[in-house]
Amino acid sequence: MNIGDVARNSGVPAKTIRYYEEIGLIHPNRSENGYRDFTETHMHKLAFLGRARALGFSIEDCRTLLALYENENRESMQVKAVAEEHLRQIDEKIAKLQSMRATLSELVDKCAGDHRPDCPILADLSPVGMSE
Amino acid sequence: MNIGDVARNSGVPAKTIRYYEEIGLIHPNRSENGYRDFTETHMHKLAFLGRARALGFSIEDCRTLLALYENENRESMQVKAVAEEHLRQIDEKIAKLQSMRATLSELVDKCAGDHRPDCPILADLSPVGMSE
DNA sequence: GTTGACCTTCCAGTTGCTGGAAGGACCATA
């Protein structure tokens, strides 16, 4: 299969597939004409990567997960550990965003949003107060 | 003031301050010895930037907000518009993360996390099923 | 033989810094 077919079937863009090869996530063969030549297995791996990335796993996590995926002697605790750590980081991000959201939404509510210059948002950002 | 003083007082690292100068967010003067020379105003701007960045505003948003901050003829609706758009994007990010979180946490719960290879997490990522 | 869709490589850009190297400036002390 050429890269275009794999891209269509796996949902991973051709550019990204080339990038994944470059960083050693997949190793397609080459046809005589120099085109990459993919097997079903390559396609499955790419779909796997696509899903893992969609769940927010980092490329390095993906590398680990792919290795576990291919290793029949894996222990599910290894997979779970990666997923749990990722979950923890997601929770951190959510917490940070929600904290920003809370502050910001409060400021937005307080701002008149009219033609006058006075603005609680700027006042909050300003270290000196907005009276001028 | 030298960059070190400003960094300590504004909470923005010296490296970051130099970067902000490079991208045109601030314009410190230069002393005879070539050192950057900052005024109180510069420090206020940097503190402003520090807070805006902490609320997640992009550098370009910061540029806009800083311009509004300095413009006495601003209208608060301009500020509010920037903040509301940012809020919207934060909400999007939160939603995305929460959706990931939901899937991931479900998978983590289902995974035994023991010494056996069977793993619902890998099974979910895999497009072909884990039976081998 | 020529179009058009495909493929190739390589380079640059994205966002917002951060680290480090190499070297000049300043200040205090011996």
Add this chain to the structure above:
DNA sequence: TATGGTCCTTCCAGCAACTGGAAGGTCAAC
């Protein structure tokens, strides 16, 4: 005056994970 330590300078590279584009080779159809 030498020396040391702490500042400051510039420049270059790297992070994550692609994405866009240029320049050019390949292939299949008409």
